[in-house]
Amino acid sequence: MVRFRISGAAALLGLLGACAQPAPAPLVVDPYAGRPSAGYTGNLAGLGATAEDFRTTAGDTVLFSQDQATLGAEARATLVRQAEWLKRNGSFSSVVEGHSDEQGTREYNLALGARRAGAVQEYLIAQGVEAGRITTRSMGKERPLEVCSTPECYDKNRRAVTIVQPGAGV
Amino acid sequence: MIRLTRTPTCAHRPKAALPTLLAAVAAAWLPLAGPVLAQEAPAAGAVAEAAPSADAVAGDEDSGPLRIEITGGQVEAMPIAVAPFFDEGGAAEMARQVQQVMTADLTGTDLFRTIPPEAHVARPQGFDEPVAYADWRAVNAEALVTGAVAVADGRVTVKFRLFDIFSGQPLGDGIQFDVEETSWRRAAHKAADQVYARITGETPYFDSRVAFVAESGPKDARLKRIGIMDYDGANPIWLTDDSALVLAPRFSPDGQQLLFTSFARGAPQVMLMDITTLDTRALKQEAGTMSFAPRFSPDGRWIVYSREKSGNTDIWQMDVATGAERPLTSTPGIETSPGYSPDGTQVVFESDQSGSPQIYVMPADGSGEPTRISFGPGRYGTPVWSPTGDLIAFTNQQDDRFHIGVMRPDGGDEKMLTESFLDEGPTWAPNGRVVMFTRQTPGGDGTPRLHSVDVTGRNMRPVDVQGAASDPDWGPLLP
Numbered sequence: 262m263v264r265f266r267i268s269g270a271a272a273l274l275g276l277l278g279a280c281a282q283p284a285p286a287p288l289v290v291d292p293y294a295g296r297p298s299a300g301y302t303g304n305l306a307g308l309g310a311t312a313e314d315f316r317t318t319a320g321d322t323v324l325f326s327q328d329q330a331t332l333g334a335e336a337r338a339t340l341v342r343q344a345e346w347l348k349r350n351g352s353f354s355s356v357v358e359g360h361s362d363e364q365g366t367r368e369y370n371l372a373l374g375a376r377r378a379g380a381v382q383e384y385l386i387a388q389g390v391e392a393g394r395i396t397t398r399s400m401g402k403e404r405p406l407e408v409c410s411t412p413e414c415y416d417k418n419r420r421a422v423t424i425v426q427p428g429a430g431v
Numbered sequence: 432m433i434r435l436t437r438t439p440t441c442a443h444r445p446k447a448a449l450p451t452l453l454a455a456v457a458a459a460w461l462p463l464a465g466p467v468l469a470q471e472a473p474a475a476g477a478v479a480e481a482a483p484s485a486d487a488v489a490g491d492e493d494s495g496p497l498r499i500e501i502t503g504g505q506v507e508a509m510p511i512a513v514a515p516f517f518d519e520g521g522a523a524e525m526a527r528q529v530q531q532v533m534t535a536d537l538t539g540t541d542l543f544r545t546i547p548p549e550a551h552v553a554r555p556q557g558f559d560e561p562v563a564y565a566d567w568r569a570v571n572a573e574a575l576v577t578g579a580v581a582v583a584d585g586r587v588t589v590k591f592r593l594f595d596i597f598s599g600q601p602l603g604d605g606i607q608f609d610v611e612e613t614s615w616r617r618a619a620h621k622a623a624d625q626v627y628a629r630i631t632g633e634t635p636y637f638d639s640r641v642a643f644v645a646e647s648g649p650k651d652a653r654l655k656r657i658g659i660m661d662y663d664g665a666n667p668i669w670l671t672d673d674s675a676l677v678l679a680p681r682f683s684p685d686g687q688q689l690l691f692t693s694f695a696r697g698a699p700q701v702m703l704m705d706i707t708t709l710d711t712r713a714l715k716q717e718a719g720t721m722s723f724a725p726r727f728s729p730d731g732r733w734i735v736y737s738r739e740k741s742g743n744t745d746i747w748q749m750d751v752a753t754g755a756e757r758p759l760t761s762t763p764g765i766e767t768s769p770g771y772s773p774d775g776t777q778v779v780f781e782s783d784q785s786g787s788p789q790i791y792v793m794p795a796d797g798s799g800e801p802t803r804i805s806f807g808p809g810r811y812g813t814p815v816w817s818p819t820g821d822l823i824a825f826t827n828q829q830d831d832r833f834h835i836g837v838m839r840p841d842g843g844d845e846k847m848l849t850e851s852f853l854d855e856g857p858t859w860a861p862n863g864r865v866v867m868f869t870r871q872t873p874g875g876d877g878t879p880r881l882h883s884v885d886v887t888g889r890n891m892r893p894v895d896v897q898g899a900a901s902d903p904d905w906g907p908l909l910p
Contacts, residue, residue: 365828366813371737376742376743403676410873
């Protein structure tokens with residue numbers, strides 16, 4: 262694995278050189294799809310490639326049971342990989358975004374999403390990631406991944422997503 | 432019994448230059464104390480003369496011959512005749528519209544049904560003509576509304592009278608409202624409010640507004656903006672754009688400010704907006720925390736809200752002017768959706784400290800322990816104290832069905848008013864007799880819409896809002 266301690270654009274070059282793959286289309290996690298600016302303008306290419314690397318090698322999403330913020334075995338394994346990635350890439354900070362399914366009231370779900378994000382944050386810190394590199398926010402039930410109203414969709418929507426971004430770390 | 436107070440003649444709206452179109456639109460309804468001049472009809476006029484015994488009839492609430500008890504066993508709507516409103520100058524179309532709005536207000540309560548005009552026997556030729564009671568009895572009208580409208584120089588004059596047909600007497604004074612032409616619906620609502628109040632004995636609510644969130648776009652990338660509309664969905668205006676996710680607007684007690692929750696800075700944060708100027712500021716918030724679910728105290732000095740830190744959410748109280756704040760709860764559970772009792776002494780909220788979300792009441796000064804008041808099946812949330820203090824409305828979830836319900840503040844007399852895939856977030860009409868809430872349909876095309884239901888649960892209907900809408904907050908009765 263290539264170890265990065267360099268800025269975004271250089272990181273992209275490094276990735277291309279090492280893997281000799283065609284450049285992937287920049288894939289940007291946009292938690293606020295539809296906003297005129299998601300706040301990432303100016304560094305999208307580098308961020309896209311790096312966020313992609315984080316998602317591919319660590320996995321950015323952990324899932325929760327109904328009404329729960331408890332981390333299951335699968336979630337803990339993902340978070341161990343996330344912590345390793347963040348420790349390897351010390352110039353990156355992260356935002357943990359907690360989500361709920363649409364069952365329950367808007368306000369309770371905001372608090373529940375925060376509880377989930379908090380559980381992830383706490384676990385990452387316990388794995389050795391500096392506390393100052395992890396912020397949290399809750400989206401409640403406002404940004405479902407799946408739009409259908411079935412238990413299968415709800416399972417995917419009860420999640421916490423870790424979004425990494427360069428340059429704002431320690 | 433309701434009486435209109437004479438308001439000072441302040442006919443002209445302040446002409447402050449407003450910076451944006453949005454502000455100008457917002458201001459159009461804002462001079463709450465300005466445009467509607469409620470006055471008793473001039474003593475020399477026929478309106479007042481026609482109502483000599485008004486006090487005798489209307490002043491005694493219990494012995495009045497014409498009365499609907501909303502909380503009683505009333506199941507049949509009262510037949511009421513609305514005679515065609517007269518055009519007393521330049522008001523042909525306006526007379527029809529005022530009558531239509533007034534009639535819709537009354538029939539929308541399900542407490543009244545109108546007798547179709549083609550069935551009317553009496554055909555009065557003018558507003559001042561004596562009432563042919565026998566003709567109205569012949570069509571089984573129990574009450575009669577007559578009205579006249581005039582439009583001149585950008586102003587609308589609406590006058591109406593109410594008659595008790597069986598006793599053959601006027602019910603209360605005739606009243607005249609003068610408004611700017613753009614506020615003609617307010618005059619219609621004011622007149623309908625008078626009819627409603629005189630017959631039900633309740634305080635009125637038609638001349639009021641509702642803050643809400645308008646929604647557009649796909650379910651996984653919803654755009655939201657805050658609007659304010661008349662209680663019946665008319666005249667929507669926009670207070671925010673949709674560049675940031677916004678939730679749950681809440682009026683100040685005087686209707687001049689709005690609290691809401693914004694994601695503009697990433698994490699949810701409570702904002703305070705002056706509705707006249709649209710000036711908006713974020714309330715004090717410690718870095719790394721979230722704040723949401725705010726509500727004003729009845730005196731407007733305090734807000735209660737949810738504050739989250741390190742994943743845990745508690746109820747906090749803030750002095751709006753100084754930003755001084757303190758926690759009201761401190762548990763590992765989620766505490767949210769707080770709101771004051773109308774006398775300001777207690778706070779109702781939801782907490783999952785028992786293992787599932789339930790409703791609790793505690794002293795607003797933090798001096799005592801919370802008392803749980805919800806013990807029925809399922810989960811409870813979003814409690815809201817009625818303005819009259821007698822009931823708390825809430826959201827209840829049983830398995831995968833949602834209800835809007837009401838209970839007494841001690842938890843007694845629980846009653847579910849609605850049931851659907853997803854109902855949530857009740858808000859009270861200013862008189863505590865009707866609740867508005869959000870109903871969302873399931874699936875990828877699922878759409879939230881506003882509905883209202885009265886406290887008996889018998890009269891549920893959608894609010895006529897263009898497009899998807901959620902998070903209603905019913906503001907005060909306008910002056």
